[in-house]
Amino acid sequence: xxxxxxxxxxxxxxxxxxxxxxxxxxxxxxxxxxxxxxxxxxxxxxxxxxxxxxxxxxxxxxxxxxxxxxxxxxxxxxxxxxxxxxxxxxxxxxxxxxxxxxxxxxxxxxxxxxxxxxxxxxxxxxxxxxxxxxxxxxxxxxxxxxxxxxxxxxxxxxxxxxxxxxxxxxxxxxxxxxxxxxxxxxxxxxxxxxxxxxxxxxxxxxxxxxxxxxxxxxxxxxxxxxxxxxxxxxxxxxxxxxxxxxxxxxxxxxxxxxxxxxxxxxxxxxxxxxxxxxxxxxxxxxxxxxxxxxxxxxxxxxxxxxxxxxxxxxxxxxxxxxxxxxxxxxxxxxxxxxxxxxxxxxxxxxxxxxxxxxxxxxxxxxxxxxxxxxxxxxxxxxxxxxxxxxxxxxxxxxxxxxxxxxxxxxxxxxxxxxxxxxxxxxxxxxxxxxxxxxxxxxxxxxxxx
Amino acid sequence: xxxxxxxxxxxxxxxxxxxxxxxxxxxxxxxxxxxxxxxxxxxxxxxxxxxxxxxxxxxxxxxxxxxxxxxxxxxxxxxxxxxxxxxxxxxxxxxxxxxxxxxxxxxxxxxxxxxxxxxxxxxxxxxxxxxxxxxxxxxxxxxxxxxxxxxxxxxxxxxxxxxxxxxxxxxxxxxxxxxxxxxxxxxxxxxxxxxxxxxxxxxxxxxxxxxxxxxxxxxxxxxxxxxxxxxxxxxxxxxxxxxxxxxxxxxxxxxxxxxxxxxxxxxxxxxxxxxxxxxxxxxxxxxxxxxxxxxxxxxxxxxxxxxxxxxxxxxxxxxxxxxxxxxxxxxxxxxxxxxxxxxxxxxxxxxxxxxxxxxxxxxxxxxxxxxxxxxxxxxxxxxxxxxxxxxxxxxxxxxxxxxxxxxxxxxxxxxxxxxxxxxxxxxxxxxxxxxxxxxxxxxxxxxxx
Numbered sequence: 001x002x003x004x005x006x007x008x009x010x011x012x013x014x015x016x017x018x019x020x021x022x023x024x025x026x027x028x029x030x031x032x033x034x035x036x037x038x039x040x041x042x043x044x045x046x047x048x049x050x051x052x053x054x055x056x057x058x059x060x061x062x063x064x065x066x067x068x069x070x071x072x073x074x075x076x077x078x079x080x081x082x083x084x085x086x087x088x089x090x091x092x093x094x095x096x097x098x099x100x101x102x103x104x105x106x107x108x109x110x111x112x113x114x115x116x117x118x119x120x121x122x123x124x125x126x127x128x129x130x131x132x133x134x135x136x137x138x139x140x141x142x143x144x145x146x147x148x149x150x151x152x153x154x155x156x157x158x159x160x161x162x163x164x165x166x167x168x169x170x171x172x173x174x175x176x177x178x179x180x181x182x183x184x185x186x187x188x189x190x191x192x193x194x195x196x197x198x199x200x201x202x203x204x205x206x207x208x209x210x211x212x213x214x215x216x217x218x219x220x221x222x223x224x225x226x227x228x229x230x231x232x233x234x235x236x237x238x239x240x241x242x243x244x245x246x247x248x249x250x251x252x253x254x255x256x257x258x259x260x261x262x263x264x265x266x267x268x269x270x271x272x273x274x275x276x277x278x279x280x281x282x283x284x285x286x287x288x289x290x291x292x293x294x295x296x297x298x299x300x301x302x303x304x305x306x307x308x309x310x311x312x313x314x315x316x317x318x319x320x321x322x323x324x325x326x327x328x329x330x331x332x333x334x335x336x337x338x339x340x341x342x343x344x345x346x347x348x349x350x351x352x353x354x355x356x357x358x359x360x361x362x363x364x365x366x367x368x369x370x371x372x373x374x375x376x377x378x379x380x381x382x383x384x385x386x387x388x389x390x391x392x393x394x395x396x397x398x399x400x401x402x403x404x405x406x407x408x409x410x411x412x413x414x415x416x417x418x419x420x421x422x423x424x425x426x427x428x429x430x431x432x433x434x435x436x437x438x439x440x441x442x443x444x445x446x447x448x449x
Numbered sequence: 450x451x452x453x454x455x456x457x458x459x460x461x462x463x464x465x466x467x468x469x470x471x472x473x474x475x476x477x478x479x480x481x482x483x484x485x486x487x488x489x490x491x492x493x494x495x496x497x498x499x500x501x502x503x504x505x506x507x508x509x510x511x512x513x514x515x516x517x518x519x520x521x522x523x524x525x526x527x528x529x530x531x532x533x534x535x536x537x538x539x540x541x542x543x544x545x546x547x548x549x550x551x552x553x554x555x556x557x558x559x560x561x562x563x564x565x566x567x568x569x570x571x572x573x574x575x576x577x578x579x580x581x582x583x584x585x586x587x588x589x590x591x592x593x594x595x596x597x598x599x600x601x602x603x604x605x606x607x608x609x610x611x612x613x614x615x616x617x618x619x620x621x622x623x624x625x626x627x628x629x630x631x632x633x634x635x636x637x638x639x640x641x642x643x644x645x646x647x648x649x650x651x652x653x654x655x656x657x658x659x660x661x662x663x664x665x666x667x668x669x670x671x672x673x674x675x676x677x678x679x680x681x682x683x684x685x686x687x688x689x690x691x692x693x694x695x696x697x698x699x700x701x702x703x704x705x706x707x708x709x710x711x712x713x714x715x716x717x718x719x720x721x722x723x724x725x726x727x728x729x730x731x732x733x734x735x736x737x738x739x740x741x742x743x744x745x746x747x748x749x750x751x752x753x754x755x756x757x758x759x760x761x762x763x764x765x766x767x768x769x770x771x772x773x774x775x776x777x778x779x780x781x782x783x784x785x786x787x788x789x790x791x792x793x794x795x796x797x798x799x800x801x802x803x804x805x806x807x808x809x810x811x812x813x814x815x816x817x818x819x820x821x822x823x824x825x826x827x828x829x830x831x832x833x834x835x836x837x838x839x840x841x842x843x844x845x846x847x848x849x850x851x852x853x854x855x856x857x858x859x860x861x862x863x864x865x866x867x868x869x870x871x872x873x874x875x876x877x878x879x880x881x882x883x884x885x886x887x888x889x890x891x892x893x894x895x896x897x898x
Contacts, residue, residue, distance in 0.1 A: 012883060042815065042878060042883060044876065044877060044878055045815065045817070045818075045878045048818070048878055048879060053818070053819065053879070054817055054818060054819070054878070055819075059817040060815075060817050060878075062816070062817075290871075300876065301876050301883050302873060302874050302875065302876035302883055302884065302885075303873070305883055305884050306873065320870065321870060322870070323870055323871040324871075325873060326873060327873065328873050328874065328875035329875050329876070329877075330875035330876065330877045330880055330881070331877050332877055332879040332880060337880060339875055341875070366491065366494065366509075367511070368494070368503055368508040368509050368511075369494075369497070369502070369503060370502065370503070370504075397846075397847075398846075398847055398849060398850055399850075399880070400847060400850060400874075400875050400877075400880045400881050401847055401848075401849060401850015401851045401852075401853065401854055402850045402853070403850075403875045404850065404851070404854040404872075404873070404874050404875055404885070404887075405850055405853040405854040405856075405857055407854075407872075407873055407875070408854055408857040408858055408861075408863075408872055409857055411871055411872065411873070412857075412861045412863070414857075414861070421769070421770060421771070421772055422739075422772040422773075422860055423853075423856075423857055423860065424751060424752070424755065424774060424775060424776065424777050424853070424856055424860070425751050425777065425849075425853050426751065426777035426778050426779035426788055426790070426849050426852045426853055426856070427493065427749065427750050427751035427778070427779065428493060428778075428779045428780050428781055428849075429491060429493055429494045429497055429503070429509075430497060430502070430781040431779055431781060431786060431848070431849045432779070432849050434461060434491060434750050434751055434754055435751065435754050436751075436853070438853075
């Protein structure tokens with residue numbers, strides 16, 4: 001009899017898990033349930049649709065449920081909520097009472113934008129940025145709006161601030177921490193990004209949590225610190241919390257970072273034991289750091305794909321492992337690209353790691369080659385082992401490959417000295433300096449050891 | 450007494466060696482001799498000046514001899530040929546008979562364009578591409594020229610072909626091998642590059658060495674296979690051979706690839722023994738492969754800088770090592786970027802390595818994001834160890850970082866399976882696909898194992 005594989009969630013993790021299970025087992029019955037009405041789109045694209053760089057929301061949807069049915073024999077049920085999971089009976093219960101049997105289950109319910117517990121968050125005009133429909137609502141409300149407050153100066157908050165500014169709105173970003181891109185970026189590097197946003201007319205109120213949202217039946221402003229900022233729209237870019245509803249209901253172990261603890265095979269634990277025939281992937285799990293023993297969150301689309309692949313292969317009876325992560329990310333914020341990998345100083349402090357840093361400023365092309373853009377690279381190493389543990393880059397172009405390059409060194413435990421001696425860079429005047437700025441940042445780090 | 454350090458050669462290797470020696474020893478007397486009249490420029494920039502992308506030759510010269518004297522206390526003697534080296538007496542003799550004492554010597558004489566031994570190569574109108582003055586001569590002769598033949602379809606030949614085509618010339622490339630970018634690229638990937646050049650109107654005659662250059666007092670055409678191609682200019686892009694004049698005169702050991710064999714400290718051998726107080730760097734040396742035990746050539750500007758640094762530090766009494774190389778390179782050929790690292794199939798054959806390959810075609814951005822450009826990635830692994838040994842990329846943008854990224858995996862001996870499981874990619878729709886094309890190429894490789 002064909003194996004019955006059920007998948008809950010239609011984000012990058014769920015869709016990849018279903019496809020990977022299909023690749024592994026051409027016979028299995030694969031059924032996917034999602035509360036969303038669209039599948040196979042990247043939430044990371046939402047700010048760029050709002051900005052107008054991508055023409056519409058329809059174009060970011062890569063495939064329809066029909067496509068999955070026809071091309072991959074995956075049954076996709078949209079607008080369908082799973083309300084109960086009985087692991088012993090291997091039974092799902094849907095919101096309409098239907099029971100579904102499974103042999104193995106993949107749980108990829110994702111996360112939800114954290115809603116700060118302040119007055120007025122339920123007023124019309126307050127939007128999270130998570131689902132495609134959030135984006136559609138923001139876009140359709142935009143004509144009536146002059147001023148927007150974005151709560152949260154992380155990368156999504158900044159991308160949204162840029163998008164809305166580009167649409168001609170007055171934009172104020174309110175951030176609880178003293179710097180933009182907290183946790184992922186250091187203050188000196190975050191300042192470069194904030195300055196770029198400010199040069200485009202975006203205002204920042206730092207070190208102050210959103211106090212309240214005010215308005216009579218609709219948003220009219222916010223309170224922050226002792227100030228009031230009038231606005232007609234509030235964007236919540238306040239971070240993503242794992243959707244633990246089903247995990248709690250099943251009784252899965254939740255790790256210290258507030259996400260489900262999983263093995264390298266993406267299986268959860270219950271009462272101290274590995275759970276069979278259940279696999280998790282995506283924003284709902286914590287994973288292991290490639291840098292230090294211990295858990296970390298890797299709430300990235302690219303991580304969801306990698307985790308989904310492992311969950312799907314294993315759920316289909318194959319075997320794959322998800323190793324420790326350095327979680328490289330990149331974001332495009334106006335005219336600058338912002339990338340990071342591994343630990344910032346802030347995260348290193350949290351994990352009790354003492355760091356030595358190096359920094360270099362240069363160009364993305366040879367100095368005499370027209371069109372080159374500034375590039376600033378910061379690298380961090382562990383002060384005792386000299387192993388590279390993190391990097392942050394702000395530059396006008398070609399940040400992504402550089403971040404992946406340093407990420408490769410981090411996951412391989414390469415020391416700053418070894419990177420300096422042995423990590424070569426490709427060179428051609430239109431696309432790099434003869435010694436890349438990454439290499440120069442590492443040189444600076446080694447000089448500081 | 451201050452240490453006397455002499456440097457021969459003003460390319461990337463020589464200039465970096467002198468500067469690194471200065472950083473290591475602030476007291477040393479550092480003197481550099483070069484036959485060139487300009488120092489501190491990148492020959493890699495020459496085609497882009499001719500193409501008109503860089504405004505003039507003056508702008509590619511980063512520093513003058515005066516700058517080195519003032520800023521780094523390095524005495525630079527241009528238009529000065531060293532004709533004798535007496536290692537026992539630690540004495541150099543210049544072309545004018547002057548004797549110079551040294552305590553340690555750095556030899557970085559570079560290479561010379563191979564001149565094919567055919568009729569007519571001395572005719573006016575035949576130019577190598579190596580020195581700044583070669584570029585100036587080509588540029589000043591260009592007005593009188595309608596048709597050009599470029600001998601050699603390596604990256605420099607193709608860059609020159611593009612440059613001259615961009616200047617409105619009829620361009621024919623003649624290549625002895627059956628494919629463009631021989632040795633460094635495989636035939637399938639080279640075909641993409643050749644097709645792009647052909648789409649711009651460049652003609653190719655493959656599998657045929659240049660037979661003769663014909664003309665009465667100046668170039669009027671070339672003979673290749675049974676054909677004659679009329680032209681008024683011939684560009685020799687026929688590869689670079691080490692300048693062994695001084696090395697042979699000293700009696701240094703020449704390795705099997707026709708370059709000076711050096712230790713990881715960049716010291717040569719003579720009669721089976723390591724030579725003291727002599728360091729080499731740049732196109733004149735062979736180095737060790739990071740992939741297999743054995744020598745390889747790494748005739749790249751970025752390699753010259755790395756080697757020069759090690760030679761300079763060691764010549765100044767410090768200690769640094771030059772580890773095995775994977776030699777990442779990148780070139781911009783019209784609208785495509787072409788990058789490679791490690792071994793091609795052709796090189797693998799030469800070294801007796803059996804390979805398994807993977808390939809993927811995708812985009813540089815999310816499929817729905819405007820402005821994305823095609824990206825083709827090929828990766829090669831050793832069939833017995835599954836270690837990655839090479840990669841080739843052709844794409845419209847962001848090739849450099851990807852090549853460095855794979856290069857990092859190659860020098861660390863990472864297997865295809867480990868790369869698949871553990872090498873993460875940063876993602877944002879404007880700058881990458883959610884699973885990078887590099888990762889997809891490795892997936893394909895693993896499926897082929």
